[in-house]
Amino acid sequence: MRLLETINNPNDIKNIDPSQYHELAKEIREFLIKKVSATGGHLASNLGVVELTMALHLFLDMPKDKLVWDVGHQAYTHKLLTGRREEFDSLRQFEGLSGFPKISESPCDAFNTGHSSTSISVATGIAKARDLKGEKFKVVAVIGDGALSGGLAYEALNNAGNLKSNMIIVLNDNKMSISENVGAMAGYLGKLRTSSKYTGIKMKVEESLRKVPTVGPRIIKSLKTSKDSVKSLVIPGMFFENMGITYIGPIDGHNIGIIMNALNAAAQSNNPVLVHVITKKGKGYKPAEQDPSKFHAIGPFNKKTGEGIKGSEKFRTYTEVFSEKIVELARKDSRILGISAAMADGTGLTKFSKLFPDRFFDVGIAEEHAVTFAAGLASQGFHPYVAIYSTFLQRAYDQIVHDVALSGLPVTFCIDRAGIVGNDGETHQGIFDISYLSHVPGLVAMAPKNAHELEQMLEFANTLEQPSSIRYPRGKATEKLTEFDAPIEKGKAEIIVPSDEFIVFAVGRMVKVMYEISLKLASEGINLGVVNVRFISPMDTDMIDKAASTASCIFSCEENVNRGSYGEALGSYLMEHGYKGRFMNLALPDDYMVQGSPNDVRDSIGFDPDSLYNDIMEAVKTVFGKKS
């Protein structure tokens, strides 16, 4: 029987003989490569933390002790070691195993995650709660060097160092965010890595550890009894020490014995301790070691070659459309700058970064800073295009309001992955941006119906002397509806299908869906007019007034939750202006959307074309019913 098959419950790993750890790690890697090659998922980060996760599970008593993962995309081995092996075939599928820690999935998942840089804050809170309640258990946060570029992590360190509760922060340093990690902290960690290897500072280590109250001498004692290689790898990380956080490291994150020694030493302290482990992203699988960015998150692939398994359909994505157009605009206008928060590839800014290295900024996983940094640049005459996924821009709400919009600065937010995104699930759905942007005074919020309109909107945004946003969905760009090409005019919607009787105001990708429903209805003798909203704000009140003067039924349709939606604003406007007809807002339910392919998710909530058609039909029938 394979070792992995003997691990069916939390803590089962403790029954494995240490001489077999190496074999178990190998089996885990084989398992992960096999499963992720079939389902897709985050592979490289998971391969890098196999030994680290094993050591943590040997060290901790699950689920009594609390293990908090940062982002959580690297928790696959943790899932394997806590009784979820059989569920891996459904990884990231509809109703399947989540790709992230989920409290509802296992008592061993201490916290729900998906967004970056939260683990130290959460663990600090859990540790403090434990102390307040007089309970005893260990608390460990695991944070990557990429996630350590997020501001929240520093706010947490600042607080943790002051609270004097024991908790362990494992800094999993693989030099990579999704791409190469950036920024001054990345440089500092690099120095820690090299100085420990090359400067022979063993003596200094001991000296500086002695200065650390309480825990220092104990660590020295523990290290003296451990292998020499550990001793030599312990150096003072003064940045952390100065914040009141004891630093141990850097240590080899693929050596279970060394990690266990460090964790045991760290557990002796009354204060927070940071254990700096060095790992290799993609370890044990050549293609992932060679190209960890590609294997950070990957669709199904051929495990022999590492090549992605692509469908035969050829198409442009909205990201690619953005990528080409922003370059074209930047060639003509040197005021245009590109800003990314650690997602240059994902948002389509890599080409821009290569062509205009001086005008491109990857600020790290720091969405709040990205926005306020853009505000500073815009205040000096530049026009930054800030490309951030809808879900991650949630973080920067106050920066958008306070730093950009209040001063009317020309910053354009290019909001990729707006709407239902799929397999990453609840934490990654882009379903709130209309709600958090459409009420911001002075911000022009747009959504294109197709690829060409995205290009037009990107160009139009550059003519504005005020903030703007453009939301567009993940994946294939709509190349249809190009026959509708009215010039973009601020705050003006576009008529796609004229009608006086029934009219739907559709936002972004829903324009095509509504257009197709309108064709179907036409064949049944019902004339559904379709308006392409284009501007979520400012609303085209002329167009709305005109529709309200004739239509017995007005609909709106968008892929955003109902509360705060364009439709909600439209409904409120109609009511205030005495509209007597029927109004129906076809938006997403006010809830979190689960994981699964976007179409599975839409089917599950009745937001697929057939359900929308039925909703419209039903409303239309009630109007006919009243007439007869």
Ligand SMILES: Cc1ncc(C[n+]2csc(CCOP(=O)(O)OP(=O)(O)O)c2C)c(N)n1
């Ligand atoms: C707020 C936020 N922004 C962006 C992301 C996308 N993202 C997921 S993982 C990741 C890189 C994390 O790097 P690191 O913490 O070093 O972990 P590694 O994958 O290298 O193990 C990024 C940018 C996110 N999850 N949350």
